[in-house]
Amino acid sequence: MVKFKKYEEWVKSKGAIIEKCKLKWKHSLQNNLVATQDIKKGETVVGIPYAQWMPLEALMADSPICLKLNEKGELTKKLSHPWRNSFFACWFIEQQKLGEKSKCREYVSFLPNNQHIFPENYTEKEMEMLKGCEHIAKKLELKNKVIQHDYDLLLAANPAIKDTVSLEEFKQGRTWAASRAYDLAFTDGQTRQVLVPFLEFSPINHGSELNVKCMQVDNHMKLMACKDIKKGDVIVQQQAKASNTDVLMNTGFCAENNGDRNNVVVDISLD
DSSP states (O other): OHHHHHHHHHHHHTTOBOTTEEEEEEETTEEEEEESSOBOTTOEEEEEEGGGOEEHHHHGGGOHHHHHHTSSSOHHHHSOSSTHHHHHHHHHHHHHHHGGGOTTHHHHTTOOOOGGGSGGGOOHHHHHTTTTOHHHHHHHHHHHHHHHHHHHHHHHHOGGGGGTOOHHHHHHHHHHHHTTEEEEEOTTSOEEEEEOTTGGGSOEESSSOOOEEEEEETTEEEEEESSOBOTTOBOOEEEOOOOHHHHHHHHSSOOTTOGGGOOOOOOOOOO
16 A cells, blocks of 8 residues: 555656545555545546656657567567557566666556456466356456467567566556556657556446546547535446457456446357
8 A cells, every 4th residue: 555655746846746645455456546525526536647657659769679679660560459568568577577677667666466367367366256158268268378378479479578578467468558658649649659657546337327528638638527526426438349358358356236247258150
């Protein structure tokens, strides 16, 4: 918990607008962003200044691994969508191993290590509990194949990666990237792959009604209230239409009040 408090202080010291909310722990593995005061519709809830955005192209300047991977520019067409997650995954692991030498140490040092909540990291005993859930088993098999495929592509492009990023570490890095990377439009008209600190703490809506919208305003990435928010309310962004199976696969938990989006897969053959 202490490291997240330090993270909050670091983000604020860099000019972030976070005075109207705070991190609150639901349990040891999940925390939410909660309003600390009443917030009117149209007000800024969170604002992260442009200077704190972390475009992949800028990060690569200090990342030997990513620079090597990007030499020919072909990987972006071969890696699974979104390709940015594979690059960011390698960058996360590389920077963590640099420790105090990393220019982004304040950012990477807070990354959570509770990877066991994701199905691809389940133990044999936990997998036994999923017997009968063929849909989840098939999705998990496909996900692991995709991760292996992308890792093999990276190794082919730069064999030295195996000395810095193992398959298990790559898997961990992709999990971090999945909830932290954005495609953002810059003022020069280009769309870039970017990490934006702090925004990952406002949960994507899977079962609750959203109360903020993510917008680029005045050189900030902002969460703007789209309705009145009461003190103590969880800040929820972006309506995400996903089944509980997909939510489990991508976030490690199932959402409440999401029963209308459950689905099943039926195998059929066409004559």
